[in-house]
Each structure stands twice: as structure tokens, then as C-alpha cells.
Amino acid sequence: MQLVLEKRAERSNMIALISPLIAIGLTIVTMSILFAILGKNPISALGVYFIDPLTDSYSLQELVVKATPLVMIAIGLSLCYLANVWNIGAEGQFLVGAVAGSWLAVKTHGTDAGHWVLPAMLLLGAVAGALYALIPAICKVRFGASEILTSLMLVYVADLFLDYLVRGPWRDPAGFNFPTTAEFDPVATVPLLIEGGRLHLGAIIALLVVAAATVLLGRTIKGFEIRVVGAAPRAARFGGFNSNQLILLTFAISGALAGLAGIIEVAGPVGHLQPGISPGYGFTAIIVAFLGRLNPIGILIAGLFLALTFIGGEQAQIAMKIPLDVTKVFQGILLFYVLACDSLILYRFRLIFPSRKVSSGAA
Amino acid sequence: MGLLEAIILAVLAASTPLLIAATGELVTERAGVLNLGVEGMMIVGAACGFGGAWLTGSTIIGALCGMAAGTLLSLVFAMMTLGLAVNQVATGLALTILGIGLSGLIGAGFVGEKITTAPHLYIPGLTDIPLVGRILFGEDAFIYLSLALVISVWLFLYRTRAGLVLRACGDNHVSAHALGYPVLRIRMFAVMFGGACAGLAGAYLPLAYTPFFIPGMTAGRGWIALALVVFSSWRPGRLVVGAYLFGAVTILQLHAQGAGLGIPSQFMSALPYLATVIVLVLISRARTGGSTAPAALGTVFVPDR
Numbered sequence: 001m002q003l004v005l006e007k008r009a010e011r012s013n014m015i016a017l018i019s020p021l022i023a024i025g026l027t028i029v030t031m032s033i034l035f036a037i038l039g040k041n042p043i044s045a046l047g048v049y050f051i052d053p054l055t056d057s058y059s060l061q062e063l064v065v066k067a068t069p070l071v072m073i074a075i076g077l078s079l080c081y082l083a084n085v086w087n088i089g090a091e092g093q094f095l096v097g098a099v100a101g102s103w104l105a106v107k108t109h110g111t112d113a114g115h116w117v118l119p120a121m122l123l124l125g126a127v128a129g130a131l132y133a134l135i136p137a138i139c140k141v142r143f144g145a146s147e148i149l150t151s152l153m154l155v156y157v158a159d160l161f162l163d164y165l166v167r168g169p170w171r172d173p174a175g176f177n178f179p180t181t182a183e184f185d186p187v188a189t190v191p192l193l194i195e196g197g198r199l200h201l202g203a204i205i206a207l208l209v210v211a212a213a214t215v216l217l218g219r220t221i222k223g224f225e226i227r228v229v230g231a232a233p234r235a236a237r238f239g240g241f242n243s244n245q246l247i248l249l250t251f252a253i254s255g256a257l258a259g260l261a262g263i264i265e266v267a268g269p270v271g272h273l274q275p276g277i278s279p280g281y282g283f284t285a286i287i288v289a290f291l292g293r294l295n296p297i298g299i300l301i302a303g304l305f306l307a308l309t310f311i312g313g314e315q316a317q318i319a320m321k322i323p324l325d326v327t328k329v330f331q332g333i334l335l336f337y338v339l340a341c342d343s344l345i346l347y348r349f350r351l352i353f354p355s356r357k358v359s360s361g362a363a
Numbered sequence: 364m365g366l367l368e369a370i371i372l373a374v375l376a377a378s379t380p381l382l383i384a385a386t387g388e389l390v391t392e393r394a395g396v397l398n399l400g401v402e403g404m405m406i407v408g409a410a411c412g413f414g415g416a417w418l419t420g421s422t423i424i425g426a427l428c429g430m431a432a433g434t435l436l437s438l439v440f441a442m443m444t445l446g447l448a449v450n451q452v453a454t455g456l457a458l459t460i461l462g463i464g465l466s467g468l469i470g471a472g473f474v475g476e477k478i479t480t481a482p483h484l485y486i487p488g489l490t491d492i493p494l495v496g497r498i499l500f501g502e503d504a505f506i507y508l509s510l511a512l513v514i515s516v517w518l519f520l521y522r523t524r525a526g527l528v529l530r531a532c533g534d535n536h537v538s539a540h541a542l543g544y545p546v547l548r549i550r551m552f553a554v555m556f557g558g559a560c561a562g563l564a565g566a567y568l569p570l571a572y573t574p575f576f577i578p579g580m581t582a583g584r585g586w587i588a589l590a591l592v593v594f595s596s597w598r599p600g601r602l603v604v605g606a607y608l609f610g611a612v613t614i615l616q617l618h619a620q621g622a623g624l625g626i627p628s629q630f631m632s633a634l635p636y637l638a639t640v641i642v643l644v645l646i647s648r649a650r651t652g653g654s655t656a657p658a659a660l661g662t663v664f665v666p667d668r
Contacts, residue, residue: 004666005446005447005448005665006665007665086452088456135640139640139643139644139647143644143647143648144647144648145640145643145644145646145647145648146590146593146643146647148399148452149586149589149590149593149639149640149643150639150640150643150644152583152586153583153586153587153590153636153637153639153640154636154640156582156583156633156636157633157636157637160629160630160632160633161629161633163629164627164629164630167629168627283456283460286456286460287457287460290453323467323468323471324467325464325465325466325467325468325471325578326464326468327464328460328461328463328464328467329461329464329465329468330464331460331464332457332458332460332461332462332463332464332465333461335453335456335457335460335461336439336443336454336457336461339443339447339449339450339453339454339457340443340447340449342449343447343448343449346448347447347448347665
């Protein structure tokens with residue numbers, strides 16, 4: 001008797017809808033076991049992780065603040081993944097966007113520059129992110145170099161470059177030698193939506209991005225081309241779609257969105273440029289994109305859910321002394337289950353009973 | 364010990380983890396499976412390797428713990444990509460994310476602890492030979508083991524029937540299947556071999572390179588190992604050249620930082636990563652005549668019955 005995978009005649013829409021929920025359920029079961037191994041009460045640990053952050057206004061705002069970069073980056077990545085190209089360097093594009101925008105904030109610091117500063121910073125961040133993402137894209141299109149490896153290598157380069165800037169030329173002279181720029185001026189800061197709260201304009205921008213992506217993918221020829229190139233490259237060639245151009249386009253868009261998310265993060269919740277501005281948003285966004293089934297609305301929901309794990313993880317560390325790394329384990333396991341459950345959309349399991357003669361040789 | 368000898372010894376030590384991890388991944392890829400989780404398996408191998416050595420005081424047990432951890436993680440990968448036909452790129456990324464978290468969790472208890480590094484060989488007479496004795500006969504056993512590993516892999520791939528079958532699975536899984544070879548089982552073993560090598564490569568870092576564990580100590584070496592496999596055109600011999608070249612870049616930039624050339628240290632630290640990008644471009648460009656990658660690399664195979 002053995003379990004084999006069998007292709008379904010057509011994709012199962014029912015499973016496509018519920019597979020993320022199954023994945024989350026399985027992850028929560030696995031995490032309960034992990035909490036028990038760590039000697040914590042699973043029920044109260046899960047409560048701290050997933051319920052407590054939803055009970056007060058501050059954490060609810062923080063939830064949206066953390067979801068903002070995740071959703072923006074994941075929307076861009078989903079375009080790449082739909083086109084079957086693998087940008088995994090969003091973390092680097094995020095950092096480069098933050099650096100480029102911060103340049104203007106540092107240069108105009110202490111001057112009487114007007115309200116044009118913030119929009120210009122956002123633009124700089126997006127353009128820099130796009131250009132940085134175009135490096136692996138061009139290396140792929142022009143020379144055939146694996147975009148997976150080049151985009152990832154550039155994350156380390158961006159990280160070191162940011163580190164150099166805030167320890168060297170951009171360091172705040174009044175900052176007691178801490179590796180940070182001076183606090184940005186009010187005109188270089190993303191405005192808050194609620195006075196004295198945490199929620200900022202970035203959340204609205206993220207919603208606009210979701211709306212734009214929905215239109216792009218559902219209502220435009222370009223969106224259709226992106227999906228065809230990914231799903232059926234041969235058909236796309238016969239259709240005369242320029243796949244190289246689409247690789248450049250999807251990388252540029254995803255880089256721009258990651259860069260924009262980076263400068264919004266720096267000019268918003270953080271308020272200055274420093275190392276460690278991202279707790280791995282660029283990598284977590286990969287999970288967000290898959291959990292959201294590469295669909296803009298799905299990504300919005302998935303982004304909020306993964307933001308919850310960041311906040312829950314911080315609270316669990318404070319309240320129950322659960323190591324912060326549990327959050328990463330959680331995210332990794334979740335991605336495994338999401339991918340495994342997605343397999344059931346196209347395949348189903350069947351038990352087969354091979355005849356005796358071959359059973360000795362079958363695995 | 365002269366400066367040149369010191370540099371050569373440092374290059375050997377820096378190259379060894381790259382060489383071991385890349386050799387494992389080369390076998391995996393030759394069977395047609397792209398496992399991008401090398402970094403994750405390495406970092407868990409580092410944590411478990413350190414843990415094993417710290418608890419027992421034995422380098423060998425530490426190395427075995429690292430290999431076991433890498434193999435276990437690679438089995439999860441095999442279950443997903445071979446058993447459930449999940450996309451290999453996405454699963455490899457998941458493995459890396461999971462591995463970074465797990466290593467932090469496992470290693471949390473060991474941060475700040477120290478172990479004695481793997482002993483260096485000493486063969487009376489041979490090790491004392493001036494100039495070359497120390498390099499050829501006086502380093503830790505891992506360095507020589509890694510070279511033996513590459514030679515065995517070369518012999519296996521090109522001089523045995525099993526190696527030929529493994530390459531067939533990587534080049535055309537449909538034909539291999541039609542000839543009656545158990546493609547998925549062969550691939551599973553190849554993935555496990557890659558996992559064991561990645562785990563060992565990770566364990567080398569705290570066992571022989573630096574005698575302590577720090578979270579994230581692999582610092583992208585798993586990804587560089589993946590790039591090395593591309594650089595080698597999937598041939599074990601060129602892998603040795605590539606690994607030592609990268610080791611040399613790493614060590615030279617460290618020496619340049621130490622010499623105080625006035626170049627910011629971050630720029631020097633970025634060199635190995637930039638070099639990887641440049642090498643990937645040059646190698647891919649040189650291959651305009653056709654790819655040397657295993658033809659079925661990274662594709663899903665579901666046997667029809």
C-alpha cells in the first residue's frame with residue numbers, strides 16, 4: 001500500500017480558497033507543540049501572540065504600521081512571482097529606498113525647506129529601489145545570471161552601505177556617537193493620521209497600492225501578460241509577449257514598492273536612518289505574498305496576519321520570556337504549510353495497492 | 364610563520380565551509396533538485412554542531428550533530444518538493460527562513476560559551492617540512508576531508524554507474540523514469556547528501572573557524588555556495604578553484620581592512636558579495652552557447668503510473 005500524488009483533472013477552487021486557512025491551523029498546532037517543548041503553556045502563549053495585540057488601540061495601530069511595509073513589498077513581489085521570476089532581494093531594495101530618501105532629509109536638515117521635501121523623498125526612495133532591483137533584472141535579461149542569487153547578494157551590499165553612511169558621513173554630530181542620522185525635520189516626516197498615535201499616512205498609500213495592483217492584474221493587458229508569461233511561457237512567446245521586458249517591468253515595480261516602503265518606514269515610525277530599520281520585512285513579505293495567494297486582497301489580509309506575529313512575538317518575549325526567534329520559526333513553518341496545502345489545489349492523494357511482485361521494489 | 368603562509372592557511376580555512384556546502388549542493392543539483400535552503404541548513408548545522416561539541420567536548424560528535432541537523436532539514440525539503448511536488452525555489456526560501464529562526468532558538472543557550480577548536484594535525488616529520496609542511500600536513504582534519512569529499516564526488520559522478528544514473532535523473536527525469544530508475548528516491552538521497560554537507564559546513568564554522576556560536580554566523584555563505592555551484596558549471600573540479608578564489612577574496616579584504624588603507628571597512632566587507640554578482644554575470648555571459656546546468660534542474664516530477 002502506498003500514498004501517491006495524482007494530478008487533478010482541473011484545479012480545485014474550493015481548496016484554493018481554504019488552503020491558507022488549513023495552513024494557519026496546522027501552523028498553530030505545530031507552534032503549540034513548540035511552546036510546550038519550550039516549557040510554556042501553549043494556550044496562554046497563543047493568547048499573547050494572537051489575541052492580546054488585538055485588544056488595545058495602541059497595538060491595533062502598531063499592527064497596521066507593521067503591515068504597511070509588508071503589504072507594499074509583497075504586492076511587488078507577487079508580480080514577480082506571477083511572472084515566474086524570483087526577486088528575493090526586496091530587503092535590499094527596501095534599505096536602498098530608505099537611504100536614498102534619507103539623503104534629502106539629511107541635506108535639508110535644519111534648513112527652512114518647504115513641504116516639497118517629503119514627496120520628493122518618497123519619489124527618491126521609489127526610484128532608487130527600482131534602480132537597485134533593475135541590477136539583478138538586467139543581469140538576468142542581458143547575461144542570463146540567476147536573479148535569485150544576484151538579488152540576494154545585493155541585500156548584504158545595501159546593508160553594509162547603510163551601515164557605512166550612518167557610522168560615517170551622515171552620523172548625527174549631536175548623537176553621542178550612536179550610528180544614526182539626526183532626527184528628521186517635520187517637513188521630512190510622514191504625517192500621523194491620529195494625533196499622538198502611531199498610525200501614519202503610509203497605511204493609506206499601502207491601500208492605494210493594493211487597489212492599483214488589483215486593477216493592473218485584473219483589468220489591464222500588462223497584468224494579463226505578466227500572468228501568462230508566468231503560467232504558460234510558450235503561449236506567451238506565441239502571443240508575441242516580450243518576456244524580457246516583463247522581467248524588467250516586474251522587477252522595477254517591486255523594487256519601487258520596496259524602496260517606497262523603506263523610505264516611509266524611515267520617515268514615519270522610525271524618524272531617522274539607523275541600522276536595523278527592518279526586522280526582515282523584505283523576507284517576511286515573501287511569505288505574505290504566498291499566504292495571500294499572490295492576490296492583492298489576499299496579500300492585504302496576509303500582511304495584517306504576519307504583522308500580528310511580529311507584535312505578538314515582541315509581547316510574548318516581554319510577557320512570557322519566549323525568545324524572539326520563535327517568530328521566525330513560526331513564519332518559516334507557516335510558509336511550509338502554505339506551500340504544502342497549495343499542492344492540493346493541483347494534486348490529490350490516492351492510496352494504491354501494488355501487486356505483490358513489484359511491491360518489494362516500490363518505495 | 365611568515366605572512367604568506369599565514370594568508371594561505373587563512374584562505375584554506377575560509378574556503379573549506381564553502382567547498383563542503385557547495386559540493387553537497389552540486390550533487391543535489393546534478394540529480395535535478397535546486398535546494399535554495401543551503402543557508403538555512405548551514406546555520407542550523409552551526410548551532411547544532413556547536414551544541415554537540417559544547418555538551419560532549421568532542422569535535423567529532425559536534426560535526427555529526429551538524430550533519431544530522433542538516434540531513435533532517437533536507438528531508439523536510441525532500442518531503443515537500445519530491446513528495447508534494449511543491450515549487451523548489453519557494454520551498455528552499457522557506458527552509459532558509461525556518462533555519463535562521465531555529466538556529467537562534469537552538470543556539471540561544473550557547474551564545475557566549477566557548478569551546479576548544481578542532482585540533483590541528485601533527486605528523487612528525489611531515490608537518491615539520493619547511494614552507495609546505497604546515498599547509499599540507501598541519502591543518503585541521505576538515506580541510507583535508509573537504510578535498511577528499513570533492514574527489515569522492517567526482518569519482519562517484521563520473522566513474523560509477525550510480526553516478527551516471529543520478530546525472531540521468533537530473534538531465535531527463537522522464538527518460539530515467541521510463542528506464543525504470545526510481546527518480547524520486549534517487550533525488551531524495553541526493554537532497555539528503557546535500558543537507559548533510561551543508562550541516563557539516565555550518566558546523567565547521569564554530570568547530571574550527573571561530574570557537575563560539577553567534578546567531579547569523581554563516582553570513583550568506585550558503586548563498587555564496589549556491590553561486591559557486593553555478594560558477595563551477597556543475598563540475599566538482601572547478602568547484603575547488605571557485606571556493607579557494609572566494610576564500611582568498613574574503614581573507615584579502617580582511618587583511619586590507621587591517622592594513623588601514625583608508626577604505627571604509629564596510630566597502631571591503633561588501634567585496635565577497637559584489638564579487639559573487641560579478642562572477643555570476645561573467646560566467647553566465649560566457650555561456651551564451653547553451654547552458655551547462657542539468658537540464659531538469661528545478662523542475663517538478665510527478666511519476667505517472
